[in-house]
Amino acid sequence: MSRVVGLAGEEKTSDKVILTIRRVIAYLVLAILVVMSIIPFYFLIMDATRSNSQIQRGMSWVPGDYALKNLKMVFSQKTYVSFGNVLQALKNSLIVSGLTAILSIYFSALTAYAIHVYEFKLKKAIHYFIIIVMLVPTQASIIGFYRFMIDLDLINTYVPLIVPSIAAPAIYFFMKQYMTSALPLDIVEAARIDGSNEFRTFNRIILPIMKPALAVQAIFTFVSSWNNYFLPLLILNDKEKMTVPVILLYMRTASPDQIDLGRNGMYILIAIAPVIVVYLALSKFIIRGIALGSVKG
Numbered sequence: 001m002s003r004v005v006g007l008a009g010e011e012k013t014s015d016k017v018i019l020t021i022r023r024v025i026a027y028l029v030l031a032i033l034v035v036m037s038i039i040p041f042y043f044l045i046m047d048a049t050r051s052n053s054q055i056q057r058g059m060s061w062v063p064g065d066y067a068l069k070n071l072k073m074v075f076s077q078k079t080y081v082s083f084g085n086v087l088q089a090l091k092n093s094l095i096v097s098g099l100t101a102i103l104s105i106y107f108s109a110l111t112a113y114a115i116h117v118y119e120f121k122l123k124k125a126i127h128y129f130i131i132i133v134m135l136v137p138t139q140a141s142i143i144g145f146y147r148f149m150i151d152l153d154l155i156n157t158y159v160p161l162i163v164p165s166i167a168a169p170a171i172y173f174f175m176k177q178y179m180t181s182a183l184p185l186d187i188v189e190a191a192r193i194d195g196s197n198e199f200r201t202f203n204r205i206i207l208p209i210m211k212p213a214l215a216v217q218a219i220f221t222f223v224s225s226w227n228n229y230f231l232p233l234l235i236l237n238d239k240e241k242m243t244v245p246v247i248l249l250y251m252r253t254a255s256p257d258q259i260d261l262g263r264n265g266m267y268i269l270i271a272i273a274p275v276i277v278v279y280l281a282l283s284k285f286i287i288r289g290i291a292l293g294s295v296k297g
Helices: 002-048 052-056 067-074 077-081 088-115 123-134 138-151 159-166 169-183 185-194 198-211 211-227 230-235 244-252 261-292
Strands: none
Touching: 002 211, 002 261, 052 088, 052 211, 052 261, 077 169, 088 123, 088 159, 088 198, 088 211, 088 244, 123 169, 138 159, 159 198, 159 211, 169 198, 185 198, 198 211, 211 244, 211 261, 230 244, 244 261
């Protein structure tokens, strides 16, 4: 009997050792991945503090003394004339990306709610149609879209950059899957019994339940819209209306006498700051959703 107990104890000890080794390996892999992810940002910060000639000589792990000069150069009158107003570009990108994120996640969640809650004949057909639309690349329809915007006289406006974002099949699909796993229909039925109308139920009950999903898609949508330069480059002609990626593209493709790598690094650092702020502001909802798990009815 004691021998059996001893063997069982040895097996438990062996399992603990194996589990510890697995954890150590997992933490080491994660640490390596974190370092690999941080290194490019570290060198970006270093380049933002160095002069153009210093950057051309090679990478450096030590910051330079040109941070303030590069910052002044980014917001200088020369930069305004050559590439456009940097502050105005940041404001433009915030407007476009913010409205895109808000409209896309709200109406995608509303569409997913309607298909998830209601029963009607074409329910499955509409669902699969939206999925098929998700598979069509944007570039495949860009010529027709551009000609349509010309006919509507919407070129050089923000309407083509914001309004089409309401139809976001990928966000709809994510919201639909989240509702299927985390939204019991009993909650909707209880709200109806209490006399709540559909829009009140959606805005006051469903949206708070879906905060983790909304936060995830808000981050992805905001970042995607913030980094998008193809459509703004095609639609916008006025420098005062251009977004951050377009201004950065002009800086990177400028003539050799206008290129300044230190200034460009500082501009990129300023450009990614709003994205980091949005992520930090919404990440708590993601972590809360992971910790609490799905809503159970």
